Amino acid sequence: MSVARVAAVIRYPVKGLTGVPVEQAQLGPAGVVGDREFMVVDPDGAFVSQRSVPAMAALRAAIADDVIRLSAAGADELAIDVRYDGKRRDVSLFGTWFGQGIAQDAAADEWLSEQLGRPVGLVRITPEHDRPGWGVHRGQVGFGDAHALLITSLSSLDGLNARIVERGGEAIPMNRFRPNLVVSGWPEPHTEDSVLRMRAGEVEIGYSARSIRCAVPTVDQDTGRKTGPEPTRTLASYRREPAYGGGVSFGIKAAVLTGGLVTVGDEILVHEWIPDGTDPAPATR
Structure with missing residues (x-):
């Protein structure tokens, strides 16, 4: 069986501007230190x-x-x-x-x-900034939309791109989704949806909610230009979330339960799974 590992760590110093991949980062209560400050x-x-x-x-x-x-x-x-x-x-x-x-x-x-x-x-x-997130694990958040971390997996992107190409489109890179942590080694797409608690390096992470996607994934992150309907069009064909108002999801939002260092290559250990076919997050809103 393949081992799940941290494939990428990305920091976004200014909300909305380009992301900065790093080999190692300190994670605190509000996520990657220096992220969206x-x-x-x-x-x-x-x-x-x-x-x-x-x-x-x-x-x-x-x-x-x-x-x-x-x-x-x-x-x-x-x-x-x-x-x-x-x-x-x-x-x-x-x-x-x-x-x-x-x-x-x-x-x-x-x-x-x-x-x-x-x-x-x-x-x-501000120095006293104190803003809670929401979801199964609330956590804290800086200027992020509503949560400390956004986590995706390579298998989820591979599955999405296979569908996009089948529909006659072009595959897209992971940076369209602006994640903080990318996981490799999960064989099934969207395995992250079922992770309630996991450890990456020294960091304990708790599931908050599905990540409902807006129009940002249609923006080319290198040129700053909108590129068309993908990936939203294809996601809408199989990732609709009725419990979240009918939006489409890709990845999860998460909270930092115990801070520490996370490094590219660290093993991902899942301590607790969400039962198949369930999602406890909508009831917390």
């Missing part, structure tokens, strides 16, 4: 998403030594000092979570506004 907001403080601004996907952010560097093809790189506290502004996600963010250097606002063609600002989570 920054967010782009409009003049009213509402988060800006690839759903409406797909060009965000082609912007890159790297953080090291208390400096954030923003870059994009054809643009000068911008480096600013990270502000961990200071001027605050009201921010919101989906009109359902309202809090505050630490306003970053105005130069970042100008750079991002120029690249995206609209007025935006950059904020970071």
Whole structure:
């Protein structure tokens, strides 16, 4: 029997911007440390998403030594000092979570506004940021949509791509789904749906809910352009979730139960499974 392992670990320093694959990461209560600690907001403080601004996907952010560097093809790189506290502004996600963010250097606002063609600002989570997720295991979350981690598997992508190709489309890469952890070695697609508790490296992870997909997977993460109906069209043919309002799912959302280090290649050990044909998450909403 094949051994399930961590195939990839990805951090997204700024919500909506490109992901940064890493070989090893520290996971804390809110997920991968440094993941979605920054967010782009409009003049009213509402988060800006690839759903409406797909060009965000082609912007890159790297953080090291208390400096954030923003870059994009054809643009000068911008480096600013990270502000961990200071001027605050009201921010919101989906009109359902309202809090505050630490306003970053105005130069970042100008750079991002120029690249995206609209007025935006950059904020970071506050030192006292405390936002619970929801689901079977609630956990904590930074500026992620609603959960600490998004987990997918290579077998699920292989199964999806086989269906897309059969329908005359082109296979898509995993980055369309913007996962934090990718698992290899599970022979059956969507095995992650049935994992209630598992360990990866030093980290204990608990299932929160299915990951219901929006329009972002239709965005090419390299070019920042929408590419058409896939993979949503094909997912809709076999991954409809009536208990989640009829949305289509791919991957799971999860909480960090015990933090620690996770490294590419770490073995995945499942401690508890969800019974076949059941999903306890919808009842927790």
